[in-house]
Amino acid sequence: MQPITRREFVKRTAVAGAMLTSIPAILEACSTGTPTSNKPSKLTIAAVQGAEDGPLKKVAPMYQSQTGITMEIVEFPYDQLFEKLVTTFQANGSSYDLCMMDDPWMPKFGTMGALQPLDSNFGFTRDSDIPSIVYDVGTWPPPRGPVPPSEQGKTQHLYGITIVGNVEMFMYRKDLASSPPGSWDDVLANAQKFNKANFYGYVIRGKATNPASSDSLPILWSFGGDIFDTSWKVVLDSTASIDAITFLTQTLKKYAEPGAENTDAGDRDRLIAIGQAFQSTTWPAEVTGVVEAAGVSQVAGKMAYIPIPKGPSGKGLGMMGNWLLGIPKGSSNGSAAADFIKWLIKTDNMKTYVQNGGIPTRTSLLNDSTLGQANPYFPALAQSLAASPNWRPRTDQWNAVETIYGTAVNQAVAGLKTPKDALTAAASQIRAAMKQAGYPS
Amino acid sequence: MIRSSPNLPAPHAPQAERAGRRRLSRDERLAYLLLLPALGAVFVIVTIPFVLVLIQSVSADDGTLIGLRNYTRALGNPLLYDAIRATGVYSVIVLPIEILLGLSFALLVHRTVRWPGVRAAIYVLAILPLVVPPVAIGVVARLVYAPSYGVLNVILERVGLTHHEVNWLGDPTLAMLAVASVDIWQWTPFVYLVLFSGLQTVPRESVEAAQIDGADWWAQFRFIDLFYLRPLFLLIIFFRLADVLRVFDHVFILTGGGPGTTTQLLSLYIYRVEFKFFDSGQAAALAVLVLVSFSILYRLISRALPLERT
Numbered sequence: 001m002q003p004i005t006r007r008e009f010v011k012r013t014a015v016a017g018a019m020l021t022s023i024p025a026i027l028e029a030c031s032t033g034t035p036t037s038n039k040p041s042k043l044t045i046a047a048v049q050g051a052e053d054g055p056l057k058k059v060a061p062m063y064q065s066q067t068g069i070t071m072e073i074v075e076f077p078y079d080q081l082f083e084k085l086v087t088t089f090q091a092n093g094s095s096y097d098l099c100m101m102d103d104p105w106m107p108k109f110g111t112m113g114a115l116q117p118l119d120s121n122f123g124f125t126r127d128s129d130i131p132s133i134v135y136d137v138g139t140w141p142p143p144r145g146p147v148p149p150s151e152q153g154k155t156q157h158l159y160g161i162t163i164v165g166n167v168e169m170f171m172y173r174k175d176l177a178s179s180p181p182g183s184w185d186d187v188l189a190n191a192q193k194f195n196k197a198n199f200y201g202y203v204i205r206g207k208a209t210n211p212a213s214s215d216s217l218p219i220l221w222s223f224g225g226d227i228f229d230t231s232w233k234v235v236l237d238s239t240a241s242i243d244a245i246t247f248l249t250q251t252l253k254k255y256a257e258p259g260a261e262n263t264d265a266g267d268r269d270r271l272i273a274i275g276q277a278f279q280s281t282t283w284p285a286e287v288t289g290v291v292e293a294a295g296v297s298q299v300a301g302k303m304a305y306i307p308i309p310k311g312p313s314g315k316g317l318g319m320m321g322n323w324l325l326g327i328p329k330g331s332s333n334g335s336a337a338a339d340f341i342k343w344l345i346k347t348d349n350m351k352t353y354v355q356n357g358g359i360p361t362r363t364s365l366l367n368d369s370t371l372g373q374a375n376p377y378f379p380a381l382a383q384s385l386a387a388s389p390n391w392r393p394r395t396d397q398w399n400a401v402e403t404i405y406g407t408a409v410n411q412a413v414a415g416l417k418t419p420k421d422a423l424t425a426a427a428s429q430i431r432a433a434m435k436q437a438g439y440p441s
Numbered sequence: 442m443i444r445s446s447p448n449l450p451a452p453h454a455p456q457a458e459r460a461g462r463r464r465l466s467r468d469e470r471l472a473y474l475l476l477l478p479a480l481g482a483v484f485v486i487v488t489i490p491f492v493l494v495l496i497q498s499v500s501a502d503d504g505t506l507i508g509l510r511n512y513t514r515a516l517g518n519p520l521l522y523d524a525i526r527a528t529g530v531y532s533v534i535v536l537p538i539e540i541l542l543g544l545s546f547a548l549l550v551h552r553t554v555r556w557p558g559v560r561a562a563i564y565v566l567a568i569l570p571l572v573v574p575p576v577a578i579g580v581v582a583r584l585v586y587a588p589s590y591g592v593l594n595v596i597l598e599r600v601g602l603t604h605h606e607v608n609w610l611g612d613p614t615l616a617m618l619a620v621a622s623v624d625i626w627q628w629t630p631f632v633y634l635v636l637f638s639g640l641q642t643v644p645r646e647s648v649e650a651a652q653i654d655g656a657d658w659w660a661q662f663r664f665i666d667l668f669y670l671r672p673l674f675l676l677i678i679f680f681r682l683a684d685v686l687r688v689f690d691h692v693f694i695l696t697g698g699g700p701g702t703t704t705q706l707l708s709l710y711i712y713r714v715e716f717k718f719f720d721s722g723q724a725a726a727l728a729v730l731v732l733v734s735f736s737i738l739y740r741l742i743s744r745a746l747p748l749e750r751t
Contacts, residue, residue, distance in 0.1 A: 083716050108719075208699030209717075259588020261700045262610040271589065400718040407702060414611055414700035433718065 040333040042070040043340060045325075046085060046096040049075040051285035052164050052323050053100060055358035056344075062352070063343055069336060078102075082399075085328075089114035094330040097337040101160055103137045103322040104392045104402070110140030110159060111150060111396040116327040117157035122338035124158055127362075129347070131385045134162045134361045138324050142394040146230050149438055160324030161341050163353075165284075165361035167384040168218055168319040169377060171272070171291065172279035174304035183310045184222060184247065187279065191255035194278040201255030203271050203280035204248065206413035207264045213406035215281055218319050220244045221390050222311030227405060227430065228393050232439045236405065237420075237427040244311070245419040249412040261414035266290075273297040281308070283321060284359045287377045305377035307384045318389035322361075361385070397437045404429045497725035511722035515730065518723075523702045524710035527617070531706055532685050534621040535628070540677060542625070543632025544670075548662065550633075551640040567630035575627070579694030582623045586610050586695065613703040616696050620704050623691045628684065632677050639673040640666060675746040679739060686731060707731060 045060075047053035053075060060071035074096070076084055085099055089112055101109060109115055118124040118138075126135050136143050138160030141151040172181060176194060181187045191201030205215035220226065225241030228234060235241060253260060257271055269290035271277040275298045282291070282305070292300045310316040325344070327337045343349055347362060354360045354371055359381070365371055366382035392398055408426035412419045465473070501507045515521060554560055570578075585592050586609040597603045609619045647665050656664070689708045692698065698705030698713075705713075711731070715724035 079716070086716075086719070208697040208701070211697075257589060258606050259608050259611045262588055262608075262616075262696065267587065267589070276589070396719075399716075400720075403713055403717040407699070410699045411701035414613075416613065416701045416703075436720075 039067070040069060040097075040336050042072055043097045043333060043337055044072045044074060044095065046081060046088075046099040047073050047075050048081050048100050048102070048323065049077050051289045051357070052166075055353050055356040056100075056163065058356040059344070059349065059353050059358075062349075063340055066343075067339075069340075071340075085109070085114075086112075088330070089328060092330045093328075094332060096328055097331040097333045098325050098340065099328055100163070101324045101326055103160075103162075103320055103324060104398050106138065106140055106160060106324070107142075107148065107394045107398060108396045109326070111148065114329055115159040116329055116331070116334050117159060118161065118327070118338060118341070119158040121334065122327075124161065124338070124342075127345075129362045129364050130162075130345075131361070131363065131388075133320070133385060133388045134165065134322065137320055137322050137391055138162060138326075145391075145394060146228065146232050148395050149232075149440070160326040161345060162322040162324050162361045163341075163344060164323035164359045165366075165381065165385065166321035166323065166359060167381055167389050168214065168281055168283055168308065168321060169380050169384060170279070170306050170308050171282045171287070171303050171377075172306075173299065173302055175302040176278065180304060180306045181279070181309050183316075184219065184312075187309055188247075188252060188255075190279060191252060195255040198276055200257040200271065200277045201279070202252050203263065203268045203277045204253060204256045204260040204413060205263055205265060205268050205280070206249075206260040206410055207262055208410035209403050209406035211264045211406070212409040212413065213402045214319065214321070216245060216248055216409045217390075217392070218281060218308045218317055219248050219311065221317040221319075222308060222313060222315055223247065224311065224313035227401060228395075232395075232434065234427050234431045234434065236430060237424045240313070242420050242423055245409060245412055245423055249409065249419055253413065261410055272303070273299060275299050282377075284377055284381060288357055288359075288375065292376060301376075303376070305380040307380055307387065318384040318387070320389050320391045395434075395437075395439070397434060397439070400433045401430050404433065494725045494728055497721055498729050500722060502721065507722075511726040512730070515723045515726040520702060520705075520710060521727070524705050524707045527703060527705055528685065528707045530617060531621055531624075531688070531704075532682065534618070535624045535685065536678065536681055538621075538625050539629045539632050539681065540674070542629045543677075544636055546629070546633045547636035547640055548666070550637060552658075564634070567634050570627045570630050573627070575690035576694065578623060578627055579691035582619070582691055583695055586619045610696050611700055613700055616700060616704050620692050620695050623695065624685075624688065628681065632681075635673050635677055636670055639670045643669045671746060675743055678742055678746070682735065682738065682742075686735060 045056070047056060053073065057073055060073060063069070064071045081100070082102070082105060085096075085101070085105070086108070088095055089109065116122075126132065135158060139156050139158050141147045141154050141156055143156055170181070170187075172190065173194075174180075177190055181190055187202065193201070195201030205211045220241055223240050223244030225235070225238060225244045227236050227241075257263060257277065265283070265286055268277075268280055268282075269286050272280065273290050273293075273296060287303075287305065291297050291303055294300055308316040308318045325341050327334050327341075331337060344353065345361075347364065350358070350360055350362055351365060351368075351371070354365055354375070360366055360371075363382060363386075366378045366385070368378075372378045393401065395401065404426050408417075408422040411417045412422040416422075417425070498511050499506055499508060500511075550560065550563055554563065584590075588594075588606065588608060588610065591609065593609065594603070594606050597607065607615065609615050643666055648661060651661050651665055685706075687708050688706055689712065692704055692706055692709055696704045698709050707727075711724055711727045714720050714727060
């Protein structure tokens, strides 16, 4: 064999290296954008880390053993999942075949055209055992309420199927109170009655932005207030809205825990679980994860769960916080991903999912007495879903709106501003943001 | 390939040299070749993103160029000035305290600890806070300051210093002090390590000569140690200022920018503009403004604290 020079060796190595490193890119380029009906070897799910994806992780191996398709669940914390999905969708990336989505994200993803329609592409139809609101929340443009200007006239499609049927509810100590609070006046009366040293009459989840927003919206709605009216006009500085936030941040706050402006869900659950608080709003995951968790909570079995109490408007409006599964447009395994969703929401499989800590959407499972024994909030959740709870305004600007609104409520809870000043300033900021985004101001 | 001969002048060589375009020697070519991977990496990781940010800062969401409109919007938002104020207050709290504490520890160890084993142990202890992920520090700090179950309140009440719960994260002033304290805990060791290594370079003869001349500890510090440490102060201020502009994790976990926006530092504000408001143009404009402001600030500081010893 003829010896080669060093220069020649370097040149040949460089050429070989370049060829080898380009092979994956060439293969990727050949496969991109060509949806295949062949069974993929793997489905990748982008999921939120925590109680919401725990049951999914438990049942996914069952699907894997039945079909031979490896289920890879990539977890992200709440905020990071949203950012990761937005950037992936902007790049039309094919990293994920399925993604978990909080329902307020649907407008953003719907407006971006980031998801594959489940009805027209994969034959999904409505099931009478699942409340219609659950399908509505996964439909874009929204089938009820105001539609963003850019989305008006677009054909509605189903883009997401709920796998965590979260609705915000109310919890109180049933071992102390003889009857459930029917209204926010009753809530206040109970807060006054049971408040004492080291036992708080009410827990406010008042940490800035998302926590304060989530905690206060059901009260805002129950008082007849809102952020927008039906034509996207900002009404956050209306009398009803100001009354609602004044009730929460001044009247009810007198009986709330110290440091309410920095309390998040974990802090609230802790206060309830160690028996230092009487009542608060709650989400299903908080109930199963902490408040009713044996060995963790001192009040397991002592709490009752009811839909959000009524306000002066005569309504008690819970807030949806569904987690949905959708199929990103960039995925080339759409059919297989759709099969997985269909498999997951079948009654038997959803029952297994619930037995592993999942929160169902099927009315039959929510009313199942056996499942209800382990999940005492199921009847309240079934009632809340049947009563068509409110969803957060269906706008792709929701994150901005929530940040402004949640900061204003936090300012009011902290006493930095009066509720009126905080909401007036927030309304002004929201008007500016919405105008910038092309909404009528 | 034409090779230049040492005996014969290359054709047109005088003109080429006059124009500053002489041919590179073999060694020079090799040097450039070896530099290429590093420069390529810097180009890909730093230059391209920076150019993209610059383009984004003058573009609308659909990519059309809109001049300086994003900058006007960014500068017209009152929340920006709240964030600048919060960042300024944060810097004014953390930087002097970290430098004074770090300097004090460095002098103390330099002058009193002689045993190498103890010095090594202190070195390891000082490294520890620097390698702990900021998220973990934020979570632990929350356990310290949290309302109703925070360790600090329990300790203060047990020793009788307070008789009621201090609202560390809910009061605007205390919340700022709480988030600043986490920074001070994590980054004072960095200042200590830099200054301690600087003190090792002080010539022993100078110190001994000063001692013979009767210089007390303050005179030794002022006229000898400080002379050698001065360039390091610039380094510390530069790094710490850059870090303060990037502070995010522990503030996000401890207060989320609250109460209200009192602890919403610049980094958190820009994050919200980008990832909550999805206003990429304004976020890019803010990033460019921060970079330019920081460069100006750095120039001013480096004039006051020259890198060379004079």
